[in-house]
Amino acid sequence: MTETEALRERALTTLITARDRTTLLTSCVEDPDLTAQHSPLMSPLVWDLAHIGNQEEQWLLRAVGGREAMRPEIDSLYDAFEHPRAERPTLPLLPPAEARLYAAEVRGRVLDLLESTAFHGSRLTEAGFAFGMIAQHEQQHDETMLITHQLRTGPQALTAPDPKPAPLFTGPSEVLVPGGPFTMGTSDEPWALDNERPAHRREVAPFYIDTTPVSNGAYQAFIEDGGYQDERWWTAAGWAHIRKNSIHAPLFWRRDGKQWLRRRFGVTEVVPPDEPVVHVCWYEADAYARWAGRRLPTEAEWEKAARHDPAGNRSTRYPWGDADPAPEHANLGQRHLRPAPVGSYPEGESPLGVRQLIGDVWEWTASDFLPYPGFVAFPYKEYSEVFFGPEYKVLRGGSFAVDPVACRGTFRNWDYPIRRQIFSGFRTARSEAV
Template identity: 75%
Template sequence: MTTETHHESAPPAPPDLRERAVAALSAARARTAGLTDPVSDADLTAQHSPLMSPLVWDLAHIGSMEELWLLREVAGRESMHPEIDPLYDAFEHPRSERPKLPLLGPEAARRYAAEVRGRVFDLLEQTPLEGTALLDGGYVFGMIAQHEQQHDETMLITHQLRQGAAVLTAPDPEPSRGPAPEGPEVLVPGGPFTMGTSAEPWSLDNERPAHVRDLPPFWIDTVPVTNSAYQAFMADGGYREPRWWAPEGWEQIRTHDIGSPLFWRQEGGQWLRRRFGVTEPVSADEPVLHVSWYEADAYARWAGRRLPTEAEWEKAARHDPATGRSRRYPWGDADPTPAHANLGQRHLRPAGAGAYPAGASPLGVRQLIGDVWEWTSSDFLPYPGFRPFPYREYSEVFFGPEHKVLRGGSFAVDQVACRGTFRNWDLPVRRQIFSGFRTARDL
């Protein structure tokens, strides 16, 4: 009989920390270039939606955060350009106002980010990666790599909102060659498990600390809800029936005349969608994308189910009943590979439901990492023992019922910013993000 320990798995022994930091920072910068180089200067400086910054703001903000934390905080250097510091403070200027600011132009923003990066690489060669909380395990370098990748995802959202011809290309995901899922839902046994982490060296403050949660048994969807399943909700009048909707959600639907996921339209009896400048038929077997928390919640009610809590999602993704341990990822402790999950903008769409059997959890739940961010029913709140680090504005100021938690990452997320413990959050009205969901039910 196995004795459950309810511990989290420790990450594998890392390669040289400097090599890991250089690789993570370099991968992020290559992706940033891939998102900003293909578009004109006019596109870089335009605001494609009031919900998003101009791409050129993100580009210089990436450099500004890197300079602040790596050159000023770690190395104690003076500001390179103090006159622009306020322009790239995300809390000082809402996104809708940023086009009016005297921002650096495209070439100046590129030069600034490149100059910062050159100095950072020089610093990295000389800095001991230990001795302070910021430096231990190369944390601050990992934090900046994650920050840039998160802004790359934000810029990819801007590309989706952008009008005009397509400028980004990527191959489609390959069809799954493994065994099909065994059934539509999986039973997750009740009992305690370890949630969060105290061992992952680059985990962010809201993922910490590891703590034990005890849950009753529940059923969870084997795969995310698909476009075809969501279309059944639409065809049954789901957008016209107030009983499925939270009051605030119903108000949004009526006020904005919403009747389908964002970027969808019906033409000749067929549903089409616009995806990165290309109009195409909606793929029936892909996870539904660009739905708000209210839409996900309404579908779940219509289906006689509910959204999983954040703790349920994490238990389904990390808990190994055979050992009682919480894994780093559903498949184990090894970093993701293309066989495990659809990550890193390798594709510009989700893979079909049931893909990546190698990435399944011990219980057989699939696609918990990558493809689509998954809405949960939970508000974004701190874990017991939470301590803000290294600044309150990363997580703490967002705690409360205004924001709902999303888990798992999407095809737009890089693996450096995606773990079994990683927590994303957003307002429940948000639809431009790469969000989908799966449902759950009580035993």
């Protein structure tokens, strides 16, 4: 197989995988659930469906293929910057059947285009970037739709097998990451997005980082110790936020006598103590870390822990090396609808012995979302550039809801520090004693 054939096969596979998932997420409920807004934080599922098709049409059929617009009159309806999520249900959106037909027609033309596209000649087509960008975009919206499914009330609509049980993790609670420079970001990952670029040297002082994400059981100890009632552990903004909104536990948790229950995709269950805690905001993660006498890792620390190979003195694509993620490495791709127990996936650990850096839960870091030195917006500033600033905190590593195509050791996610509906957890760090 030639390099071009391999790239075309990869593009085809990732596009099909994304569309299969989109179909699952939009066919498992009836039309009223597709058109309803289940939370003002989220779009109706039918908006996501047509938006996926519209972005694919704009970037692949129009920008790459030079084709005439199929439905130019709907472009503004599915412009995420023109219409905030809260107002999208009031728009004249395509009904479910028409949205499905539109997305399918776009995809059929895209597959024809893929057969004839040369993967060179422009930055959009180099190594199939535009096709990879659209596959990642669809998978990101699939994760968003999965969040909407978690927020919706009513009977269970999605099912998936649970992760394999893991033996109780008995390894060290933390590992030392040596100080010194390392290469952060990438300049040669062909489908990396603009905020991951360019590769640059970053100096990091030695620090300790948790071997695994913080578990539900550990987080319950923070709750039971009065963590939500003690102002000492919270930033001023965090304290004001939890008081104003009467937050006293992770989202979807409720106390039932002496135990905690949670709602997960329409099912109520006892909170499993050995899973990574999920649905906590940055303020909660930061408060827990302070309570534990620790802190959140910076983004640079997180990436060094995830990518630095001291034996080769180089940065790898993933904690386990350069190979694409496989099921034994990480909990990705919505194979499961929950995080795996802490300590799972020993084959995915880093050379330093840190586990579950990829998959399971997005991990909050201490860092604001800022551009790397030499950043250049591509192919549009609205993907990253308009979000740079102290309003957003960086999350790393992906979650069980993230597809491998949209998850790398360099991949950067960001959100407001108040957000809890996302599949967010964290691990803590501490500086090496001087």
